[in-house]
Amino acid sequence: MTALARRELLALTAAGVPLAALGSTLLASGANAATTPTTLLHDATLPDARRFAARAAQLGQTSQALAGDAVRQAQALFARCPQVVFGVSRASDRLLFAEVAREAGYEELVQIAQRAGCIHESRCRSGAEAFAALARASGPNWPRAFAELALGAAPLTDALEIQGADAPTSFSWVLRRKG
Numbered sequence: 519m520t521a522l523a524r525r526e527l528l529a530l531t532a533a534g535v536p537l538a539a540l541g542s543t544l545l546a547s548g549a550n551a552a553t554t555p556t557t558l559l560h561d562a563t564l565p566d567a568r569r570f571a572a573r574a575a576q577l578g579q580t581s582q583a584l585a586g587d588a589v590r591q592a593q594a595l596f597a598r599c600p601q602v603v604f605g606v607s608r609a610s611d612r613l614l615f616a617e618v619a620r621e622a623g624y625e626e627l628v629q630i631a632q633r634a635g636c637i638h639e640s641r642c643r644s645g646a647e648a649f650a651a652l653a654r655a656s657g658p659n660w661p662r663a664f665a666e667l668a669l670g671a672a673p674l675t676d677a678l679e680i681q682g683a684d685a686p687t688s689f690s691w692v693l694r695r696k697g
Contacts, residue, residue: 556668557600559584559615560607566632566661566688567606573665581665584611592618603693604668606661612689619693628692632660653690664690 558574558581560567571581584591584607592615595603603624605615609631616626628649649667656663666673 555601557595557598557603558582558665558668559595559603559605561611561688564606564608564688569661570606570665570690573662574669577665577669577671579669588614589618593622596622596624599695601695602668604664604690605693606664606688606690609687609689612691616691616693623696624693625696626691627694628690630690632688632690649692660690 560571560581560583562568562583574581588611596619630650630653652663653660663673
């Protein structure tokens with residue numbers, strides 16, 4: 519972590535924005551017995567997405583790889599009524615999943631574009647700005663931090679991961695069921 523990232527993380531903690539608070543933002547619409555709490559998706563062709571999926575696997579949850587027809591995959595996913603969907607993919611897949619999600623009664627809570635460990639752009643709904651702050655504070659470890667956030671796990675504190683400057687832009691995003 520850089521000094522700035524540490525300050526951001528300390529500011530988040532001091533401001534009372536622990537991961538539990540982010541979780542309450544995610545589940546604000548309330549889960550019921552008919553819903554799956556959290557679903558994870560990733561594009562296996564992206565190094566960041568593979569790191570996200572690997573950390574999720576370490577935490578005991580499988581991230582579903584994007585494969586085949588993205589629209590059909592999204593329709594099948596949202597037919598299972600997950601409460602929250604975390605994804606790491608290319609922009610095109612994020613757009614397709616977000617469109618199918620809107621039709622199924624979901625809203626996009628967070629969209630963050632990352633390249634070489636830097637945030638290029640972030641869009642967060644009101645109350646979810648801490649996602650972007652967490653991504654900034656995590657630096658090149660953001661895929662692991664995103665998986666940890668998705669699954670409510672304690673963050674790792676080991677060495678920073680290095681990402682090549684030629685890595686493609688990846689998007690982390692969160693879709694939440696409305697209502």
